[in-house]
Amino acid sequence: MPFLFVTCQNGAETPLKAELARRHPAFRFAYSRPGFVTFKVPEDVRRERHFELRSVFARAWGMSLDKVSGNDGHQLAADFWTALTERFPPDDLAQFTHLHVWERDRQLPGDDGFEPGISPLADEIACLIEDACPLATTPAVNALAAADDRVLDCVIVEPGELWIGTHRVQSPASAWPGGVYEFDVPDNSISRTWLKMEEALRWSGLPVQSGDSCVEIGSAPGGASQALLKRGLRVTGIDPADMDEALRNHPYFRHIRARAKDLKRGTFSGFKWLTVDASVAPKYTLDTVEAIVRHENVRIEGMLLTLKLSDWKIADHIPDFHKRIRSWGYANVRSRQLAFNRREICVAATDLQQPPAD
Secondary structure, eight states, X not given: OOEXXXXXOTTOHHHHHHHHHHHOTTOEEEEEETTEEEEEOOHHHHHXXXXXXOOSSOSEXXXXXXXXXXXXXXXHHHHHHHHHHTTSOHHHHTTOXXXXXXXXXXXXXXXXXXOOSXXXXXXXXXXXXXXXXXXXXXXXXXXXXXXXXXXXXXXXEETXXXXXXXXXXXXXXXXXXXXXXXXXXXXXXXXXXXXXXXHHHHHHOOOOOTTOEXXXXXXXXXXXXXHHHHTTOEEEEEOSSOOOHHHHXXXXXXXXXXXXXXXXXXXXXXXXXXXXXXXXXXXXXXXXXXXXXXXXXXXXXXXXXXXXXXXXXXXXXXXXXXXXXXXXXXXXXXXXXXXXXXXXXXXXXXXXXXXXXX
């Protein structure tokens, strides 16, 4: 049976395996390290041109072909191409337009300054592989791919252990090297929630436009609001805590110092988008949001909700969370553990139909 590899957040292997056991019962768990898991999959999965892994916790995935090991970087790069040229005829190998090289997460995002992305080791290995490429045209290395592009994958599981695979771009995140969008973080970013919001907007495709109105619940200290304001949105932040000084005098930002549940529901009329990132249980978040979006004078067209997973067992209820949100009139509800999330997921809800009002 062919193997499928999956990279995920360090520590999220358990909910990932439980999710795939439920969604893809024919898969068989094979091997794992923190942030890296493999499965034996049916042959037809490997052959299916448009197969897409349905997973909240999978950051990146592909069909595993081989692995190479050693202590000499130049030899590893040569062995990488040898493994591929032994498997693919030259014309077939030339159809891979991109090469993504990344390292599995070794820490939780935000711990000790760690953030996911292309590490210095991955940069070094990528350069060696690029220099050793035997093809007439070298695949673009760690560049954003386009829809339906074929990508060669190199996952650095250990400094001297490279897993080789392939995938076809089927979603925005599968176009990003290692499933992580590389941001130029502004020097004045208020907090790492700037990263979370920027990634959420790119992954979800939420069609925000300059001049749109957005209400953010749990806005302090203001990193996510900062990202929204940069896109030209008019933002109202709701939080009993202080906002960063950089936002307090922004002409398009308004702060309501309160808890969302203490406000009259009519306060939320006139907003097009709603985002929530509060350190409370998912049920509390969903109860708060439901009371808002079901009000007769409120029409929120799309939402980005951060749901905290204080216990991994909460992940078993994600399908129920989706069902509840769809009952509010949102036809398209998706979740992903973003690269810059911690022990939480982002839920995107769009395509509002006529919602049932209270």
